[in-house]
Amino acid sequence: MSTALVYPQLGTGAIGQFPVERKRKLRTVVNRSADGHVVTLADPAGAVTEWNLQYAGLTDAELATLEAFFAAAEGTLNSFTFVDPVGNLLAWSAQFSNEVWVKGPQLTVSGQQITNAGAGAQSITQTLAAPSGYLYCLSAQVKAAAATTVTMLIGNQSAARAVGTDWSTIVFAASGDPTFGLELAAGAAVDVAWMQAEPQGSPSVYQASTTGGVYENARLGDDSLAITTTDVNCHSCTVKVIHAEHL
Numbered sequence: 067m068s069t070a071l072v073y074p075q076l077g078t079g080a081i082g083q084f085p086v087e088r089k090r091k092l093r094t095v096v097n098r099s100a101d102g103h104v105v106t107l108a109d110p111a112g113a114v115t116e117w118n119l120q121y122a123g124l125t126d127a128e129l130a131t132l133e134a135f136f137a138a139a140e141g142t143l144n145s146f147t148f149v150d151p152v153g154n155l156l157a158w159s160a161q162f163s164n165e166v167w168v169k170g171p172q173l174t175v176s177g178q179q180i181t182n183a184g185a186g187a188q189s190i191t192q193t194l195a196a197p198s199g200y201l202y203c204l205s206a207q208v209k210a211a212a213a214t215t216v217t218m219l220i221g222n223q224s225a226a227r228a229v230g231t232d233w234s235t236i237v238f239a240a241s242g243d244p245t246f247g248l249e250l251a252a253g254a255a256v257d258v259a260w261m262q263a264e265p266q267g268s269p270s271v272y273q274a275s276t277t278g279g280v281y282e283n284a285r286l287g288d289d290s291l292a293i294t295t296t297d298v299n300c301h302s303c304t305v306k307v308i309h310a311e312h313l
Contacts, residue, residue: 071135071138071139071144071145071146071147072146072147072148072197073135073146073147073148073149073284073307074131074132074135075200075201075265076121076124076128076131077125077127077128078266078267079200079201079265079266079267080151080265080266080267081119081149081151081265081266082117082119082120082121082151082152083119083120083121083122085120086117086118086119086120086151086152087117087118087120088115088116088117088118088150088152088153089115089116089117090113090114090115090116091113091114091115091116094106094107095107112311113310113311114308114309114310114311115281115308115309116287116306116307116308116309117148117150117151117306117307118304118305118306119151119304119305119306119307120302120304121301121302121303121304121305122302123300123301123302124300124301124302124303125299125300125301126299126301128301129293129301129303132291132303132305133291136286136290136291139285139286141286141288141289141290142285142286142287142288142289144285145282145283145284145285146283146284146285147195147196147197147280147281147282147284148280148281148284148307148309149196149197149200149265149279149280149281150265150279150280150281151265151266152270153273153275153279154262154263154264154272154273154274154275154278154279155194155196155202155244155246155262155263155264155265155275155278155279155280156192156194156246156261156262156263156275156278156279157192157275157276157277157278158275158276159260159261159262159273159274159275159276160259160260160261160274161276162175162178162180162190162258163175166192167190167191167192167247168190168191168192168193168247169188169189169190170182170184170187170188170189170190171184171188172184172185172188173188173189173190173250175190178257178258178259179255179256179257179258180248180250180255180256180257180258181250181254181255182250182251182252182253182254182255183253184252185252186252187217187249187250187251187252188249188250188252189217189219189247189248189249189250190247190248190250191219191245191246191247191248192245192246192247193243193244193245193246194244194245194246194263194278194280195244195280195282196244196265196280197244198221198242198243198244199241199242199243200241200244200265201239201240201241201265201266201267202220202239202240202241202242202244202246202263202264202265202266203237203238203239203263203264203265203266203267203268203269204218204219204220204237204238204239204246204261204262204263205235205236205237205238205261205262205264205269205272206218206235206236206248206258206259206260206261206262207233207234207235207258207259207260207272208229208233208234208235208236208256208257208258208259209229209230209231209232209233209234209256209257210229210230210231210254210255210256210257211231211255212231213228213229213230213231214228214229214251214254214256215227215228215229215251216229216236216248216249216250216251216254216256217248217249217250218236218237218238218247218248218249219245219246219247219248219249220238220239220240220242220243220245220246221240221242221243221244221245222242222243223238223240223241223242224238224249225238225240229256233259235269237268237269239267239268244263244280246261246263247261248261260272260274262275281309283309284307284308284309285307285308285309286305286306286307286308287305287306287307287308288305288306291303291305292304
């Protein structure tokens with residue numbers, strides 16, 4: 067990743083608490099000619115995404131982690147890597163023929179079907195510029211013509227999951243490096259409707275993604291952290307995170 071500083075997870079493994087507010091601002095370039103004609107063009111490089119993370123019931127340890135992060139970031143000065151707490155981290159999460167997916171040499175993709183024509187296990191994975199050591203949750207919707215198993219991968223962690231003849235969602239959570247995917251046994255063919263990776267311990271509703279949810283060079287929106295202590299070992303605060311495509 068391009069920066070050593072990463073936004074921390076809470077003790078639960080989550081990055082935010084509900085409600086999380088996310089705003090995306092887009093910019094349009096307008097060219098008005100001398101004869102009065104107007105031409106407008108979208109400017110993707112001008113997009114800005116903002117998150118308002120409202121925390122309540124933070125423990126002393128969780129608050130200390132946030133305070134240490136604010137000190138390391140020096141408020142709005144330094145950039146960091148931020149992973150969207152309400153999005154799918156994977157890019158092209160339902161298009162496994164896309165080049166962002168690294169496929170074993172004997173693995174083929176035809177529509178939703180992924181087939182292993184090799185004599186050994188083959189995998190399809192995607193590696194993100196996300197923090198290592200985070201708690202991640204990988205989920206996928208799968209089915210097969212005949213009952214089989216697939217192995218879900220998060221970094222060097224793995225878990226076998228059964229695949230039936232009807233669509234079902236399989237889930238695996240682990241702390242590890244940000245490489246996510248599935249491994250198929252020799253000769254196996256599995257239909258995969260989608261995959262989703264999230265920075266938390268359990269899955270949420272699937273969100274289709276083409277660009278992914280990892281934001282390098284994000285910044286804090288404030289120079290100080292306003293904290294309210296409501297009880298012993300119980301604190302609340304709000305953190306604003308901003309990512310601008312042009313910075």
